Amino acid sequence: MANTNTRPSLDNAESNVHIDRASTIIDKFSKTPLNIVQAKTNFEQKISAFNDIDPATAFTPRQHPSHIANEVDAQISFLRKLKFNYLEQNAKDKYIKTIVDDDSEIITVDDNEALRRSNELKKARLKDAKDRLSVRNKEVEELAFDVESKYRSAQSLTEEFGSLTSQILDARLALSRLRTAHPLPRLSVASANATLELQTEQMASLDANLSENVSQVENVKVKVQDAARDVERLRVERAAKEEEVRQTKAEEEDERVVGLYDWYTASLALHRSLFSLVSTKSVTENELELTYEIPPPTSSPSNSQSDGPIPFTVTLLFHPNTRTLADASVASPDQRVSGLNLADLIGSHVQSNDVLGLVRGIMARMRSGM
Numbered sequence: 001m002a003n004t005n006t007r008p009s010l011d012n013a014e015s016n017v018h019i020d021r022a023s024t025i026i027d028k029f030s031k032t033p034l035n036i037v038q039a040k041t042n043f044e045q046k047i048s049a050f051n052d053i054d055p056a057t058a059f060t061p062r063q064h065p066s067h068i069a070n071e072v073d074a075q076i077s078f079l080r081k082l083k084f085n086y087l088e089q090n091a092k093d094k095y096i097k098t099i100v101d102d103d104s105e106i107i108t109v110d111d112n113e114a115l116r117r118s119n120e121l122k123k124a125r126l127k128d129a130k131d132r133l134s135v136r137n138k139e140v141e142e143l144a145f146d147v148e149s150k151y152r153s154a155q156s157l158t159e160e161f162g163s164l165t166s167q168i169l170d171a172r173l174a175l176s177r178l179r180t181a182h183p184l185p186r187l188s189v190a191s192a193n194a195t196l197e198l199q200t201e202q203m204a205s206l207d208a209n210l211s212e213n214v215s216q217v218e219n220v221k222v223k224v225q226d227a228a229r230d231v232e233r234l235r236v237e238r239a240a241k242e243e244e245v246r247q248t249k250a251e252e253e254d255e256r257v258v259g260l261y262d263w264y265t266a267s268l269a270l271h272r273s274l275f276s277l278v279s280t281k282s283v284t285e286n287e288l289e290l291t292y293e294i295p296p297p298t299s300s301p302s303n304s305q306s307d308g309p310i311p312f313t314v315t316l317l318f319h320p321n322t323r324t325l326a327d328a329s330v331a332s333p334d335q336r337v338s339g340l341n342l343a344d345l346i347g348s349h350v351q352s353n354d355v356l357g358l359v360r361g362i363m364a365r366m367r368s369g370m
Contacts, residue, residue, distance in 0.1 A: 019168060022161040029158045036151050275359065278311075286318045286326075294363060310366065312337045314359060325353045330362060340365060 098107065187195075248261075271277070281289040293309040312332035319326045328346045332338060342362060349358035 019165055022165050026158050026161055026165075029154060034151070036147060276309075276363070283315075286320050288316045288318075290314045290316070290359070292363070294366060310334050310337060312362075312366070314362065316355060323353075325350050325355055325358075328358060337366060 276292045276294045278291045278293050280291070283289055291311065291313045293311045295309055310332070311334065312330055315329045315331070316325060317327040318324060328350055330337065330340075330342055330346075342365060345361045345365060346358065349355075349361060
């Protein structure tokens with residue numbers, strides 16, 4: 001099915017017609033002598049001419065209508081006072097002439113009444129003219145605001161037309177350059193979509209690989225940190241041992257001490273390996289814990305627990321300040337060790353104060369009883 005939402009081309013005839021219309025509108029708008037445009041120039045010319053009439057008596061340069069309005073109000077107020085003074089002096093003059101001159105006409109009540117009616121009629125017409133002028137001024141102000149808003153809208157639209165026209169021409173130039181730089185055959189929309197889908201799948205795969213690599217890097221960082229801590233600890237231990245050796249060499253004149261120390265260390269390691277001794281811990285002054293791990297007996301049935309070594313701990317309790325064995329106990333997380341009855345073996349060796357025999361007997365009982 002064909003796609004109805006086709007992208008408009010920049011080179012078709014319709015776009016050229018629109019561009020020509022926009023250019024025509026811009027030219028007409030810029031060349032038409034609008035009164036709203038010329039009013040500012042005319043106003044500035046009149047202001048400059050008005051200021052140049054009498055520079056010696058000018059108050060301040062008039063550059064804004066509000067300045068002129070304030071000055072006109074002041075002049076109107078002065079003229080009203082001058083008119084009142086004129087009427088007052090004229091009335092006094094007529095009154096004096098009427099009294100002094102015998103040939104003057106006599107002003108009767110009817111004349112005053114006619115004059116009053118004429119004044120009232122003129123006042124009514126003046127008020128009506130003022131009302132019409134106020135209404136007309138209000139209409140002019142409203143029309144001025146309306147014309148100004150429409151002019152600003154038209155000006156903004158023409159500026160937008162000019163900007164869009166320049167953008168279209170720039171886009172045409174860029175498109176022509178692209179067509180020159182990339183001649184036929186060009187990439188089609190279908191091939192571009194296929195390439196986009198392929199690149200999307202590749203990016204997803206690369207993101208997954210990146211996440212996996214980041215997790216591996218984090219694990220390696222943790223291992224490296226642990227190894228660095230171990231190296232630092234071993235370095236400190238080595239420095240302490242070397243310092244101890246130097247102090248021993250400085251204190252002992254016999255050079256055989258180092259050899260005897262090495263022999264003792266090797267013998268202790270051999271003893272531990274022969275007796276399957278893992279660690280020793282002095283809990284108190286008269287209590288000692290020995291931890292062993294013996295291999296499982298080959299004659300025992302194969303299960304999940306018999307696959308690994310059998311750990312157990314022998315606790316030796318001595319009488320205070322003596323080497324006499326007072327009591328012993330065996331503990332192990334393995335159920336095969338907890339099921340053995342070692343009470344008679346422990347009791348006989350405690351009575352004879354035979355620690356080495358107790359350990360050998362416990363290990364022989366475990367190897368034979370499982």
